[in-house]
Amino acid sequence: MIGMMRGKKYKWLIPILIAGLVSLGGQTAYPVICNAEIVEGAAPYDGDLEKARNNALKDAMRTLLEEKVGMYVRSNTEVDMGVVVTDKIVSRSTGYVQIKSIISEGVQGGVFVIKADLEANDTNIEVKYKDDVAKAMAAALEPRVANVAVVGYGLDGQVQRDERAVNIVSQYLSDMGIQTVVNDNVATLLAHNPNPLPADLRRLARQDSDNSANSVLSGTLRDVEVYKDSSGYYRGEVEGSFSLVGIQNGYSQNYVERFTGVGKTPDGAVFAARREAAAQATEYLARAALKTMQFENRGGVNNLNTSVEIHGITERAAQSQFFNSLLEGANCRITRAGFAPDGSYKVKIIGSGWDSLYELAQEIVQAAADRGITLFQLESTTKIILQVQ
Incomplete structure (x- = not known):
């Protein structure tokens, strides 16, 4: 179960109503109700007071967020994703959790214990959780x-x-x-x-x-x-x-x-x-x-193992063959190819002699331009994404 509770929480009897409208992803949401809670966090203390205090405060935030994230867990697949999403939100707490005040803090034995008055934005957390799960599943x-x-x-x-x-x-x-x-x-x-x-x-x-x-x-x-x-x-x-x-x-x-x-x-x-x-x-x-x-390096030659996505194809048979010829002309061996449900053409390749995704992408863009086709490279650090003009 995801919400492993490391601290006691005392819910306020009356939730705080945040007035106004909150903009989320370009859309306007209704007023957000946020619950303020007293949460206890703890972290090992090994002589570094500042580090222990920061980790204890993060632990308190994580405790609160695990309960919030737990509201959106619906299957075993998502349970441990909640750990990843919670840690991400903790690392970027702005907009998700506000520290209203520190109730108490100090070293007890070898543990730094802190009690904080925290306020969580339920709507922002729900949107962030669903967004990160969707991205991770797609990735x-x-x-x-x-x-x-x-x-x-x-x-x-x-x-x-x-x-x-x-x-x-x-x-x-x-x-x-x-x-x-x-x-x-x-x-x-x-x-x-x-x-x-x-x-x-x-x-x-x-x-x-x-x-x-x-x-x-x-x-x-x-x-x-x-x-x-x-x-x-x-x-x-x-x-x-x-x-x-x-x-x-x-x-x-x-x-x-x-x-x-x-x-x-x-x-x-x-x-x-x-x-x-x-x-x-x-x-x-x-x-x-x-x-x-x-x-991968074989025989002193770099082999770039990646995938290429081409969006905007209108004539599948002719254009897929065209792009296959471009890739093969750039010393790429095609290991798998096909059209995705969104209409993009996805090709798994091993490119020989390339040092970076950028260099290979520029070679493909130039080769297409030489044949009268304009391609734009879209941002990605893990694959090549091209858009047909």
């Missing part, structure tokens, strides 16, 4: 695929696949345009060897029935300790060890870090630490994943 359809496996080593010695961590990793990757495929063979390997060789990960990935993946993101989460702090909160410490390995090239990158989480229960503290480990590791490695999966 997951992009032809970039990663094998994913995460296992957890418990304090009791039990080793098993960490479903929540896999979901969080997958949702962060999906939000960055990377589709994921769960790899049980890799998970089995991690359960016996938490630090496998890149060659072993590649071998298992190649044996997977879904051979469209071009990277492996594997991770182990080892519970180090969990104990009750003098503050009354539990502190859980987890070591996260993640790696990203390219299947068709020699790329390999690791991420190892320890994370501390706090919670009202031992499980809550461990989950908070595991969530932070999975999110930060994925954020770090996925940036490299986009580049790794987009560019």
Whole structure:
């Protein structure tokens, strides 16, 4: 369940009515009712007072937002997406949560505890949640695929696949345009060897029935300790060890870090630490994943693995053949092509000898212009999108 509550909340008896109209996405909404609440947040304190205070305030905001986001969760697919969306809203709190006042704050044992009077804009949160879920689901359809496996080593010695961590990793990757495929063979390997060789990960990935993946993101989460702090909160410490390995090239990158989480229960503290480990590791490695999966080097030649979308086609048969010839003329091997429901022509390609999406896009635009067709390149960092004039 998404709203893991880390703090007590006391709802005001009378909601505050915000007068006036709020503009959302170019549309005018009715007055927004926002609930003001006293929310408690907590974060580990390890000597850095400012860092602990900021993290505790974020924790309070996250607690409030998890309840709000929870109102829009309707299926298992969206449950863990709520974690991603909540963290995004927390990082950009303006327009979603207002800090009315700080009721109390201070260090209690090894935990910084803060109580804040927060006000949440329900309408803005609902719109943002639905918007981010829609974008992430659409991004997951992009032809970039990663094998994913995460296992957890418990304090009791039990080793098993960490479903929540896999979901969080997958949702962060999906939000960055990377589709994921769960790899049980890799998970089995991690359960016996938490630090496998890149060659072993590649071998298992190649044996997977879904051979469209071009990277492996594997991770182990080892519970180090969990104990009750003098503050009354539990502190859980987890070591996260993640790696990203390219299947068709020699790329390999690791991420190892320890994370501390706090919670009202031992499980809550461990989950908070595991969530932070999975999110930060994925954020770090996925940036490299986009580049790794987009560019492969074979025989000293860069191979650009991407997709091209062409919008504005009016004559499907003739124009699709025309654009295929442009791509082939730019040293691109077409691996998949077809028309999407919106009418755009989508082509999966491997371009040989190109260093960037921009260079290849400009070559296609110029080649089309030489044949009397005007194309405009639309903004995208993960693929080439062209519009026929």
